[in-house]
Amino acid sequence: DRIWIYAFSCPRNNLDCRRTSDLTSVGWIFFTLFALVYLICDMWSGLKLVWGVSKHGVSMKSFQVFIGGCSLFSITALALYATVVYNFATSRSTVDMIFNTVVLLFVNELDEKLFTSLHVISPNWLERITTEIATNFKGRVRINIRYAASNHELRHELARRIAHLEHQMAQRNITVKRNKVKIKKLQKKMAKLEKKQGRNRREIQRVNIQIQEQNRRVLELEAFKAQQQQKSHELEQNQVELNAENNILKEKIALLEVDQATKNEDMKKIKATNQNLKSELNKLRAEVETLFLAVQHSK
Numbered sequence: 001d002r003i004w005i006y007a008f009s010c011p012r013n014n015l016d017c018r019r020t021s022d023l024t025s026v027g028w029i030f031f032t033l034f035a036l037v038y039l040i041c042d043m044w045s046g047l048k049l050v051w052g053v054s055k056h057g058v059s060m061k062s063f064q065v066f067i068g069g070c071s072l073f074s075i076t077a078l079a080l081y082a083t084v085v086y087n088f089a090t091s092r093s094t095v096d097m098i099f100n101t102v103v104l105l106f107v108n109e110l111d112e113k114l115f116t117s118l119h120v121i122s123p124n125w126l127e128r129i130t131t132e133i134a135t136n137f138k139g140r141v142r143i144n145i146r147y148a149a150s151n152h153e154l155r156h157e158l159a160r161r162i163a164h165l166e167h168q169m170a171q172r173n174i175t176v177k178r179n180k181v182k183i184k185k186l187q188k189k190m191a192k193l194e195k196k197q198g199r200n201r202r203e204i205q206r207v208n209i210q211i212q213e214q215n216r217r218v219l220e221l222e223a224f225k226a227q228q229q230q231k232s233h234e235l236e237q238n239q240v241e242l243n244a245e246n247n248i249l250k251e252k253i254a255l256l257e258v259d260q261a262t263k264n265e266d267m268k269k270i271k272a273t274n275q276n277l278k279s280e281l282n283k284l285r286a287e288v289e290t291l292f293l294a295v296q297h298s299k
Contacts, residue, residue: 027097031087034098038105039076046073079104 049069053062083104091097118126 024094027091027094030094030098031083031101034101034105035080035083038109039080042072042076043080046070046076 046069049065049072051069053066053069083101086104087097087100091100115126
């Protein structure tokens with residue numbers, strides 16, 4: 001409350017208050033630019049660390065990366081919040097805004113400056129300490145002292161490399177997306193081909209069933225043909241036997257016809273004999289009647 005500077009001044013001898021702040025939008029624009037230049041890299045790095053936790057799976061390394069990313073983002077966000085609040089409370093001109101922003105952001109960089117100073121003052125001790133830290137983390141942490149010595153140059157180089165890698169990753173992502181689209185199209189085509197293949201398989205199965213049915217019918221017809229051939233052979237044998245019997249019957253009929261002809265001749269002879277006997281009988285009757293008549297006349 002002691003360092004808070006109010007934007008309005010209200011004299012005791014006047015009912016109107018006047019604005020004492022000369023801060024314009026230009027100051028806030030410079031403040032935004034400086035804050036982005038100094039803090040956006042750390043904030044973005046913290047977000048990338050948190051976002052990349054899923055690459056390591058469920059492990060201690062992923063937990064360490066998550067805590068580190070959250071810490072880096074939280075510290076940077078806290079520095080931004082402190083800078084905004086402090087400038088809002090104390091800055092009443094554009095110069096004050098720029099001055100306070102530069103001072104606060106410089107204070108935010110004191111840890112890296114201290115690390116660089118220690119590297120200049122006692123590089124061996126700093127090397128030993130960083131080696132112990134890397135050993136305690138079992139080689140999972142690599143501390144580059146040259147990065148602390150030439151922080152700004154390496155930061156720009158790393159930023160350039162990260163941008164290049166992000167560009168490559170974006171290109172690869174585009175390629176991957178295109179490949180995914182192609183894969184989806186191929187999967188759709190494969191699904192269509194599988195459906196068509198399934199239909200063809202069902203059609204082939206149906207045709208195989210029909211062929212099996214036709215083969216069964218052919219076998220039945222062949223069996224029926226064999227039976228018919230056997231029956232035909234039996235009929236031929238029966239026909240031969242019948243022909244033989246027919247010949248025998250013909251011979252018997254011929255003999256019977258001869259006997260019948262003989263009998264007919266005998267019958268003709270018998271009829272002729274009967275005719276003769278009838279004529280003689282008639283003659284005898286006539287003679288008897290004549291005798292009878294003669295006898296009656298004689299009486």
